[in-house]
Amino acid sequence: MTSTGKAANRGLVIARVVPILLAVDTPYLWTEPFLTGDDCAHLISLARAKGMKPSFAKERAMQRLVFQTRSFSFHLFDFDASGDLSGLELAAAARSLLNAPLFSAQDARAWSFASTGKPNLSLAWLDDDDNLATLALRSREAAARIIEHRPERLARHSFQASLPWDVGELLAALAFQLKIRAQPLLANSSWSYLELQVEPLQVIRYTKNGHYAPHSDSGWPGHRRLSFLVYLQAPIKGGETCLLPAGWNFSLHPWGAGRYRMHCAELLQAVGAVCFCPVPGRMLAWRNDWNADGSLEVPGAHVACPVVEGEKWVASAWASQTCDQGTVCQTHAGR
Numbered sequence: 057m058t059s060t061g062k063a064a065n066r067g068l069v070i071a072r073v074v075p076i077l078l079a080v081d082t083p084y085l086w087t088e089p090f091l092t093g094d095d096c097a098h099l100i101s102l103a104r105a106k107g108m109k110p111s112f113a114k115e116r117a118m119q120r121l122v123f124q125t126r127s128f129s130f131h132l133f134d135f136d137a138s139g140d141l142s143g144l145e146l147a148a149a150a151r152s153l154l155n156a157p158l159f160s161a162q163d164a165r166a167w168s169f170a171s172t173g174k175p176n177l178s179l180a181w182l183d184d185d186d187n188l189a190t191l192a193l194r195s196r197e198a199a200a201r202i203i204e205h206r207p208e209r210l211a212r213h214s215f216q217a218s219l220p221w222d223v224g225e226l227l228a229a230l231a232f233q234l235k236i237r238a239q240p241l242l243a244n245s246s247w248s249y250l251e252l253q254v255e256p257l258q259v260i261r262y263t264k265n266g267h268y269a270p271h272s273d274s275g276w277p278g279h280r281r282l283s284f285l286v287y288l289q290a291p292i293k294g295g296e297t298c299l300l301p302a303g304w305n306f307s308l309h310p311w312g313a314g315r316y317r318m319h320c321a322e323l324l325q326a327v328g329a330v331c332f333c334p335v336p337g338r339m340l341a342w343r344n345d346w347n348a349d350g351s352l353e354v355p356g357a358h359v360a361c362p363v364v365e366g367e368k369w370v371a372s373a374w375a376s377q378t379c380d381q382g383t384v385c386q387t388h389a390g391r
Contacts, residue, residue, distance in 0.1 A: 075253055075366030081346040084299060084330075086390045087237055091230075096288040096336050100369050103259035104218040111268075112258060114203055117194045121154060125192035128153050130182050141177040143168075143336035145313075151309035154199075154268045155211040157320075158362065159315040162203050163209060170198035208265035208362070227257065234284050234339075234373060241282060241343050252282070252375040259288070262368040264294060265317065268360035270300060270308075273374055274344035280374035281357075287370055290334040294364035296321040297340055300357040301328030320361035329359070334368055 091099075133141055133149040138271055141149060147164035151157055165175045171194040172181070181187050207213050221231045235252045273283045285297060309316065311323055321331040332340050342358075 058346075061269055065168045075324040076227055083241075083340035084340065085237065085240060085343075086332060087339045089335065090233060090237075091288075091337040092338070093336065093391070095226060099219070099257075099259055099371055100288055102219055102223065102259070103369075106217040106219065109215050109262055110207075110217035111214040111216045112210055112233055114210065116208075116325070117154060117156075119211050121199055122194060122196050124153055125195055126188055130177065131167035131179055134179060139179050140281055141168075141179065143175065146177055148309070151313070154209075155271075155309075156311045157269050157309045157311075157316045158267065159209050159266065163206070163313075166202060167195065167198045170201070171195050173312060208267065211269040211271070212263045212267070213328050214266045214268065214360075214371075216258050216259050217263075219257045219259060222252070222257065227272065230257070230371075231373075233356065234286075234341075235375070238284070238341055238375070241341060254278075254373050254375045256373075258372045261352065262291070262360065262363045262370075264365065265369070266295075266360075266368065267317075267320075267361055267362040270304065270357055270359050272344060272357050280344055280389065282343060282375040284286050284339060284373045284375070285370055286372075287334040287368075289338050289362045289367060289369035291368045292366035294318075294320065294362050295334050296331045296361040297334070297359060298324040298331040298359045299342060300359065305358055315364045318364060320359070324359060324361075327386075331361075341343055 128149070130141060133145045133152075136142075137149075143161040143165040146168055147159055149162040150159045150164050150167065168177050169175050171191050177191075184190070194332055203209050219227060222229045231254055234254065238252065273280045294317075304327075316323060319335075320383055321329075326332050
């Protein structure tokens with residue numbers, strides 16, 4: 057089935073799902089399939105043999121929670137001006153604080169009760185610095201327990217394995233294909249695809265509820281000029297990739313967890329995102345450019361929508377002209 061057919065079945069806006077872009081200086085590419093089904097299955101088998109590990113460590117989320125709680129603007133989420141944050145309001149605050157769109161009102165009430173002994177949070181209580189410090193420390197344990205049983209509450213829930221480019225002919229050919237197909241993204245650049253240095257391939261598995269909240273590939277561990285995403289297996293439902301519109305706040309999650317899980321792509325398209333349904337063998341690639349004011353140009357910010365049914369497998373890679381310090385890159389100019 058073509059990508060257009062899949063999009064129609066899922067109720068997406070077909071006009072925004074572009075078959076292929078070859079325009080000069082285009083910010084992203086959506087190619088026709090160039091990997092066969094056997095190629096995709098082989099990459100998946102290599103990753104399984106290597107061993108799949110969680111993509112996002114719980115400890116990183118907990119460190120962010122403790123660090124940011126003390127300076128977080130909880131008052132912004134008192135939507136009814138009652139002076140207390142209800143479960144729904146606290147859930148919205150938690151989704152923003154953790155960049156965790158699947159954090160529900162039930163999770164928020166459990167978090168509050170474990171941290172303060174009450175299902176709601178009083179803003180007057182939070183105005184006391186000692187209370188805020190207590191909340192930050194107790195939140196670490198409370199949120200860790202929630203995530204232990206529901207890891208999808210993290211900003212990212214998936215499993216991955218890193219594959220070096222020299223493990224076989226398929227990997228070597230894929231490295232060359234990525235750079236060749238990236239040429240339209242470099243139309244106004246002073247350097248060519250032969251100068252691209254590519255990090256080792258990451259094969260990523262998204263199971264049910266697997267997702268990746270709004271984020272940018274650039275900035276850690278260094279500037280990744282180009283992003284490549286090759287689909288290896290499509291889920292039965294969900295799992296779209298959405299490139300976010302300009303000015304999008306990474307931690308803005310205006311929808312409830314259940315609605316976002318079931319209708320992620322439709323919700324994001326309604327606010328200007330461009331979404332793509334997974335099609336095995338096809339590649340989505342985009343530039344990660346920065347504006348003069350330090351903000352990220354579109355379409356650098358993107359989302360992996362939750363998998364509702366089935367599994368999604370992708371192969372990701374990132375490239376830059378030169379390797380930033382701390383970034384492991386490999387050059388394939390001769391291939």
